Amino acid sequence: MSDSGLDAVKLDGAGPVYDQIRRAIRDLVLNGTWTPGTSVPPEHALMERLGASRMTVHRALVQLAREGLITRRRRSGTVVASPPASHAMLDILSIPDEVRQLGQDYAFEILSRRDGKPAAEVAALFELKRSEPIVHLVTRHLSSGQPHVLEERVIHLATVPAAADEPFETMPAGDWLLQHSLWSQAEHALSAVAAGAREAELLAIGRGEPCLLVERRTWNQSAPVTAVRLLYPGGRHRFVGRFGPYGQV
Missing domain, CATH: 1.10.10.10 (Winged helix-like DNA-binding domain superfamily/Winged helix DNA-binding domain)
Structure with a gap:
């Protein structure tokens, strides 16, 4: 050093x-x-x-x-130390790894990015204070050229200030965070939702088709790191976890 x-x-x-x-x-x-x-x-x-x-x-x-x-x-x-790569409740891999384990080619595209204080609808969606500086990203992940999952993410700049200068051009935000930030707590929620018009268009599915929504938040001590909403086409995905009496196997 x-x-x-x-x-x-x-x-x-x-x-x-x-x-x-x-x-x-x-x-x-x-x-x-x-x-x-x-x-x-x-x-x-x-x-x-x-x-x-x-x-x-x-x-x-x-x-x-x-x-x-x-x-x-x-x-x-x-x-x-490197931050832990495993997740509470479900062992969800990084999305590039998730795609490659399916034997598919991975790619991603950033559909929108906004830095600064969150818009009213983003603050409501992620339960943010309007004064919190964030990076707000919408990313589409592709599996051999086909939509794999739609990601909407906020990164808290007070906790991860380096995100402000990262273009996320060569690595998606989730993987970048695993390499450049630490988290000590994680929360996951799973729910079934119907695809709205824009979501259906971006995922190449019919409007109203069932989707699996994975919502994840991470904190470092009491400081929020990131919150993300991952929308998977329900007909193309299933999540499997194997558990023993003492946790995941």
């Missing part, structure tokens, strides 16, 4: 020093300053930078590792 990376570790003066170090590094990870795979400064560098003892620095890093924010390796050093 560069000197500027080490300089970014700043203590706030509140509480035990080990917890100040933990919070300083945690915040750099959660706000995207240190992305997954970034090398964390070694203990001796943090000791010198912060004027802390080895035991104090070690305690902070151990706690961060327990929280899943960093990964400590004996030979290669400590790095920012």
